[in-house]
Amino acid sequence: MTGTPLFERMALIGIGLIGSSLAQAARERGLVGEIAISTRSPETLRRAEELNLGDIYCLDAAVAVEDADLVILCVPVGANEAVAKWIAPALKKGAILTDVGSTKGSVMEQVNPHVPDGVHFIPGHPIAGTEQSGPDAGFASLFDQRWCILTPPAGVNEQALEKLAAFWRGCGSDVDQMDAKHHDLVLAIVSHLPHLIAYNIVGTADDLETVTKSEVIKYSASGFRDFTRLAASDPTMWRDVCLNNRDAILEMLSRFSEDLSAMQRAIRWGDGEMLFDLFTRTRGIRRSIIEAGQETDAPDFGRHAKD
């Protein structure tokens, strides 16, 4: 893509998997003029520079956002408030401030009070990622054909909203809008609960006395290994998600546990019909996900192709 970039300067605060992928996507597709990168760890900042992810590198986030017309917070959601306080005085009038966090209610609550007049704060969440983290894990096509959800506050500047949406579309995403509360409920079921369940079952397996860890590893192809991908995700990010979307997560965990108890009872009492019915209706959802272009239709996630 050539022509005038959408933004003259983009500042990325945090340069992990998402920040690094955004830098590469925006650069490759000509969406921004300059890229300023800030992160609190000097090692990570140096690594970002080695990878040539940006144009300006600084440990001081307030310096990075100076003159930026697009500022994206790419830190774990628990760090958003501190970062917002830090950069607020340095934000340029007319700039768009957004984030990529997995919880949106908390971000609205924690960041909004610090946003200066004249800055357009529009939270966002790209539904994309891998189990890897850090600047080396990023790649330009991460957002291709993935959804990005924006949760604009009431009274949002429509022009700013459209510009941010255009940026995400430029990164390859489809853009959706919803309110922050609904976002948090949707993500609790499609993302947060799956990660917690995955972490939990890997923990349960790790604790067994009767089955050795080497047995779990050897025979993991029979199902277990599918869960280990999510359970290898960034611990800080996921701790923060739990602490910042508590109510929706507890609601989904309760429903899941109730359903699990019903299944446990069916197994105990040999209710084959109930089990068969459940095991049948779950097939259709995968088919729909494949049809929606959100999953590969190759058996075993296509792993065999790589053997």
Place this chain on the structure above:
Amino acid sequence: MTGTPLFERMALIGIGLIGSSLAQAARERGLVGEIAISTRSPETLRRAEELNLGDIYCLDAAVAVEDADLVILCVPVGANEAVAKWIAPALKKGAILTDVGSTKGSVMEQVNPHVPDGVHFIPGHPIAGTEQSGPDAGFASLFDQRWCILTPPAGVNEQALEKLAAFWRGCGSDVDQMDAKHHDLVLAIVSHLPHLIAYNIVGTADDLETVTKSEVIKYSASGFRDFTRLAASDPTMWRDVCLNNRDAILEMLSRFSEDLSAMQRAIRWGDGEMLFDLFTRTRGIRRSIIEAGQETDAPDFGRHAKD
């Protein structure tokens, strides 16, 4: 591989994913002379013939096993007893009888009483599969670099055991031995619990009123879709597994639920440290599984390579 085949005639009772893959692996690698295939559905039998999976096709399992020196039951574990009764009178003296079921205690209990003298019954379980089922889903390399567990009964004929192990090694597998009870415990955690959890979470998501099914599908790349693969597995097979490995599954479900309650409590009370610790120790297991050659190290199961 050329030379004398290990068995002159192999009979496969049942020709789903595993039976079909066995037929193709055994043929391709010259492990057997002739292949006789039997299945109770005329349509499936016809399909197996169209796919040219064997040499002899019959609806009567007792006819298929005549003159076979290797008989492999490839039916859902709940069907093993009826099949054993059916074929018992027709089994050839000196033949090896085995199966591929995911539960081994039940198979010992249900099949053993019907095995005639002079027939070597050695239960087996290849730790391999995909979420697809039926004869079309099979492929010759399914067992490559996967484990096959044999659970020989006390007093097994060592020569027969070695011959069966050689067959599985010929199919590409590594062969392990353990007793049936331990097998069922190991599989309950590495396979049965993961499948049940996957079925359960997909069911929970399907039942929500506040989040629409189309939202679950659109945003599934954030974690949920990983679970839908296991939840697309064959319902009959999995109902039978639940009914035939009840005690071990209930034990693992209880442990999982206890751990989930502890996690739920940590989320409710904001215990970030407990969450961070759990989320950290689960990373190592995935690394070990990749090192053991049981998983791809490409991010996202290598899905991006196929985009």
